[in-house]
Amino acid sequence: xxxxxxxxxxxxxxxxxxxxxxxxxxxxxxxxxxxxxxxxxxxxxxxxxxxxxxxxxxxxxxxxxxxxxxxxxxxxxxxxxxxxxxxxxxxxxxxxxxxxxxxxxxxxxxxxxxxxxxxxxxxxxxxxxxxxxxx
Numbered sequence: 001x002x003x004x005x006x007x008x009x010x011x012x013x014x015x016x017x018x019x020x021x022x023x024x025x026x027x028x029x030x031x032x033x034x035x036x037x038x039x040x041x042x043x044x045x046x047x048x049x050x051x052x053x054x055x056x057x058x059x060x061x062x063x064x065x066x067x068x069x070x071x072x073x074x075x076x077x078x079x080x081x082x083x084x085x086x087x088x089x090x091x092x093x094x095x096x097x098x099x100x101x102x103x104x105x106x107x108x109x110x111x112x113x114x115x116x117x118x119x120x121x122x123x124x125x126x127x128x129x130x131x132x133x134x135x
Contacts, residue, residue, distance in 0.1 A: 006127030009060050012112050016057035016073055023050025037084050052076050060116060063129025067120035074113035081106035 023030050023046055030050075034042035052072055059069025085106060087099035119126050121135040 002125060002127045004127070005125065009063070009066070009116065009127055012109075012116065013057040013060040015109065016053050017061070020050050020052070020054030020057060023047070023053060034084070037086075039083060049076060049080065060113075063127070064131050065134040066126065066129060066131075067117050068134045070113045070117035070120065074110040074117065077106045077110040077113065081110070 027043070027046055027050070031043040031046040034046050039045045053076065056069040056073040056076070058064075060066050060073070081103045085099045085103035087096050087103050090096035090099050116126065120129075121133050123133060
């Protein structure tokens with residue numbers, strides 16, 4: 001079962017880590033979108049969110065304080081869903097649909113991150129890890 005838990009962590013974190021890499025390698029485009037969404041200090045916000053996504057995702061994959069990484073990812077995903085994917089404010093049907101999908105993707109992934117957090121913090125085995133729970 002440890003192998004299955006590890007595979008699940010890797011599959012979950014793949015999206016998070018790739019998102020962090022995109023934030024950092026495509027910084028101008030991502031900051032431009034953040035500015036369009038009226039995020040304060042869009043370049044800084046993009047950089048910070050990219051680093052948090054990358055660090056949190058790697059924390060989950062490697063099992064280095066995976067509970068801390070998971071709770072950071074959960075909080076970040078909820079904040080990003082609310083600020084970046086405001087489907088309720090869209091008037092164009094296609095834009096509304098795209099933002100709705102992105103919003104619920106972030107919310108559901110936050111749920112997965114909270115599951116990883118709860119499992120790790122409660123001492124349940126989540127596959128091979130390098131450290132124990134921080135909480």
